[in-house]
Structure formats: C-alpha cells, structure tokens
Amino acid sequence: MLQICNNNFETNVGRHVKVQGWVHAIRKMKENIFVDIMDGSTPKMLQLVIPKENKPDNLSFGSSIEAEGKLALGPNNRIELHTNNVIVVGTCDVMDGYPFAPRKQYHEDYVREFLHLRPRTKKFSSLLRLRDITSAGIENYLRSRNYINIHAPVLTSNDCEGAGELFLVQPNSKDLLKSMKREDLTEEESFFNTKAFLTVSRQLHLEAAARAFTKVYSFGPVFRAENCNSRLHLAEFYMLEAELAFINNIDNIMIEVESFIKYIIKDVFEKGASDVDAIGGCEIQWLNDKFTCMTYDDAINILQNNTSCLKSPVKSRTNLSKEHELFLVKHNNNVPIFVTDWPKEIKPFYMKECKDDASKVSAIDLLVPTVGELVGGSIREDNYEKLKSNLPLTSNLSWYLELRKYGNVPTGGFGLGFERFLQFIFNIPNIKDTLPFPRWPHNCSL
Numbered sequence: 001m002l003q004i005c006n007n008n009f010e011t012n013v014g015r016h017v018k019v020q021g022w023v024h025a026i027r028k029m030k031e032n033i034f035v036d037i038m039d040g041s042t043p044k045m046l047q048l049v050i051p052k053e054n055k056p057d058n059l060s061f062g063s064s065i066e067a068e069g070k071l072a073l074g075p076n077n078r079i080e081l082h083t084n085n086v087i088v089v090g091t092c093d094v095m096d097g098y099p100f101a102p103r104k105q106y107h108e109d110y111v112r113e114f115l116h117l118r119p120r121t122k123k124f125s126s127l128l129r130l131r132d133i134t135s136a137g138i139e140n141y142l143r144s145r146n147y148i149n150i151h152a153p154v155l156t157s158n159d160c161e162g163a164g165e166l167f168l169v170q171p172n173s174k175d176l177l178k179s180m181k182r183e184d185l186t187e188e189e190s191f192f193n194t195k196a197f198l199t200v201s202r203q204l205h206l207e208a209a210a211r212a213f214t215k216v217y218s219f220g221p222v223f224r225a226e227n228c229n230s231r232l233h234l235a236e237f238y239m240l241e242a243e244l245a246f247i248n249n250i251d252n253i254m255i256e257v258e259s260f261i262k263y264i265i266k267d268v269f270e271k272g273a274s275d276v277d278a279i280g281g282c283e284i285q286w287l288n289d290k291f292t293c294m295t296y297d298d299a300i301n302i303l304q305n306n307t308s309c310l311k312s313p314v315k316s317r318t319n320l321s322k323e324h325e326l327f328l329v330k331h332n333n334n335v336p337i338f339v340t341d342w343p344k345e346i347k348p349f350y351m352k353e354c355k356d357d358a359s360k361v362s363a364i365d366l367l368v369p370t371v372g373e374l375v376g377g378s379i380r381e382d383n384y385e386k387l388k389s390n391l392p393l394t395s396n397l398s399w400y401l402e403l404r405k406y407g408n409v410p411t412g413g414f415g416l417g418f419e420r421f422l423q424f425i426f427n428i429p430n431i432k433d434t435l436p437f438p439r440w441p442h443n444c445s446l
C-alpha cells in the first residue's frame with residue numbers, strides 16, 4: 001500500500017502499487033477516465049487513469065476506493081497511476097444528501113454544519129494536518145529543552161483561575177448517587193467526597209510537579225463554562241501550559257514565550273509548507289522583530305489618548321476589552337506586545353506582587369494581531385503567609401499552600417491557547433475552524 005505522502009513517486013515510476021483514498025474529481029475523456037483521489041496523508045492528490053471500460057459503475061465524487069496499477073510519469077511531469085483495477089469500497093450518492101459537490105467552494109459557516117464530513121473537505125483537511133504538525137512541533141521543542149510532560153488531570157476539585165467558569169461533573173446515574181450518598185455531603189459531592197469540575201487550567205498541578213522536575217509542561221484540553229459565542233471562544237480548547245522552577249523574574253518567562261512562539265511558527269511553516277500553500281499561504285511580518293514590552297499603565301495611557309477610535313470605555317484597573325487588545329497591537333505596527341505589571345485586583349490569587357509596587361502583580365499577557373490575548377503568565381506567589389492570605393476563602397487548596405512549606409522554590413509559568421495560536425498563525429477567522437469537533441454554547445451534538 002502506498003500513501004500519497006510518500007512523494008518519492010519519481011523513484012517509484014514503473015512500480016506496481018496499491019493506493020486507497022476518496023474521490024475528489026472525475027473527468028471523462030475519450031478513452032480514459034481521470035480521477036483525483038486524496039488519502040489525507042498530504043494535501044496532494046494522485047491522479048488515476050482508468051480505461052473507460054474498466055470504470056466501476058458506482059464510482060462517484062466522494063466515494064472511497066482502492067486501486068492497483070502502475071505508476072507512470074504523466075504529460076505534465078506529474079506521477080499518475082494507470083489502473084484497470086479499481087474497487088469502490090464505499091459509495092457516495094451525491095443526490096442522496098451528501099452536502100458537498102465537486103469543484104465547488106463553500107463558506108466555512110456552511111461546511112461547519114457537517115462536522116462529521118468536514119475533515120474530507122480540502123481546505124479543512126489541510127488545517128487539521130497543520131494542527132497536527134504544530135502540536136508535534138510543540139512537544140518536540142519542549143522535550144528538546146528538557147521539559148517533562150505531566151499528564152495533569154482533567155477532573156479536579158479546584159478552580160485555578162477563580163473566575164467561576166466551571167463545568168460541574170457528577171455521575172449520570174441516580175442509583176449510583178443514591179448508593180454513595182452520605183449525610184454530610186451533597187449529592188454533587190457524593191462520588192468524590194467533593195465537588196469535581198472539568199479543569200480550567202492545569203497550572204496548580206504543574207506547580208507541584210515543577211517542584212520536583214524543574215521544567216514541566218502539560219498540553220491538553222481545558223474547559224470554560226462561558227456563555228460566549230464569539231469567533232474567539234470555545235467551551236473546550238487545548239492549552240499548552242509550562243512551569244519553571246527557580247524563576248523569580250518575569251523577564252525569564254517573556255524570553256521563554258517569545259523564543260517558543262517564533263521557533264514553533266518557523267518550524268510549522270517549514271514542515272507544513274505544502275499545507276500552508278494549500279490554504280492560500282500565510283505571512284508573519286514580525287518574525288525577526290523583538291516583541292514590545294509595556295506596563296499595564298502604559299497600555300491604559302495609550303488607550304486613553306485614543307478614546308475617539310474606541311467603542312468600549314477605557315477604565316484604569318479593569319481588564320482590557322478585545323477591542324483594546326487589538327487596538328494596542330495595531331498601534332504597535334502589528335508587532336506582539338507583552339503587557340506587564342497588572343493591577344492585583346483583576347488577576348488571580350496565585351500571582352506574585354511586584355517588588356516595587358504591592359498594588360501590581362508580576363504577570364504578563366501577550367497580545368498578538370488577529371486574536372488579541374494569546375498567552376497569560378506570571379511569577380507565582382511563593383511566600384507561605386502571603387499566599388495563605390490571598391487564597392479564596394472557600395478553596396480546598398491546603399495542598400497548594402503546603403508546596404510553599406517543604407523544599408519550596410519560586411516558580412513561574414505561562415499558558416498558551418492552542419486554537420488561538422492556530423487562528424493567528426494561519427489567519428483563520430473563526431476559532432471553530434481550528435479543531436475537528438468544536439464545542440461552544442448550544443453546540444455539543446456529536
């Protein structure tokens with residue numbers, strides 16, 4: 001079996017091979033039928049040349065086939081398969097509800113209505129391959145720099161960000177809940193003896209692991225119960241989170257983030273070049289520029305001087321709106337910006353106070369074109385007493401506090417939203433088109 005990605009066809013000319021795939025185009029000529037197939041291993045198609053009399057009756061656009069024959073050099077110097085042995089594995093009756101037709105371009109909103117068939121469309125299959133290449137690039141990069149991958153749990157009893165955007169998890173069986181019920185626990189608590197949620201961030205677990213392995217990361221799904229249906233939000237998304245021990249200066253985190261992002265983009269543009277071409281090319285202007293660094297107060301000043309161009313009000317000591325984030329980046333010639341020194345009251349409990357200003361925390365948001373905030377990171381509060389007084393009253397984070405008691409070290413880290421990263425690298429207008437089966441409010445049907 002030959003996969004189309006094995007593009008050493010040149011050396012294979014004359015060889016007898018078997019291929020498999022899905023039909024993307026059929027052209028009927030006088031003596032032969034020309035069929036383009038894709039097998040998903042590459043954006044490239046392979047042309048089959050089938051003598052008219054050997055074409056199976058049920059061969060159509062969208063059907064899956066197997067073909068055996070001889071590879072030959074075609075008139076345009078492309079390698080094609082000459083075959084009189086084609087088997088239709090699965091038919092596809094285009095008149096019976098198949099939502100796509102040959103040689104037609106569809107808007108992504110339409111294609112998204114058919115999530116189960118979408119991976120077979122040409123552009124989306126390129127996007128999913130690019131997602132795979134980027135994700136492998138991230139793992140390889142971190143491994144090569146001695147980060148240890150920690151499989152932190154999806155189920156957790158903590159609300160890391162303290163923002164209340166949690167999905168509650170409990171058994172679906174009333175009988176099970178009844179059998180596990182205890183007087184002192186609510187029904188929601190009866191399975192784990194505590195409420196359990198889908199994780200919003202693995203940072204707290206990574207902080208525990210960083211105090212044993214120095215450099216750790218986790219790359220997996222996180223969940224946010226936000227009733228937001230924007231082009232930038234998902235209820236389930238992948239987050240890359242990294243945590244480094246023996247770090248007490250946010251500059252180190254910024255250096256780590258900037259070199260990581262630049263490396264991964266260059267790597268995926270190189271390894272995924274044919275898919276990047278297939279989606280119409282991508283260009284990043286600032287790959288050789290240094291990211292800008294400005295304080296939150298500087299950012300607010302810029303916004304306050306430009307209120308006439310902004311719809312959302314600019315208020316100091318509040319979060320930036322998406323409009324503000326995108327304005328700041330544009331104002332900075334579209335070069336990414338690290339915003340530093342955030343007001344303490346708008347950031348989570350785990351961030352460390354700035355040395356020279358106790359009203360600020362040592363945190364960064366990285367703002368980039370197209371999507372705004374891409375990365376959030378901070379130095380973590382490592383002082384036992386200070387952290388104790390910052391902990392939310394209702395939290396059960398005594399274990400997290402205890403990390404500051406035994407063999408404590410300062411740590412810092414960051415989290416990067418993977419889908420936003422893809423959106424921004426490959427210029428994808430809607431985040432729902434960066435992953436195979438997106439979840440967003442009112443949408444979890446398959």
Ligand SMILES: NC(=O)C[C@H](N)C(=O)O
Pocket residue numbers: 160161200201202203241242376377378413414415416
């Ligand atoms: N690991 C991180 O620093 C990410 C951070 N906890 C967030 O969810 O934004």
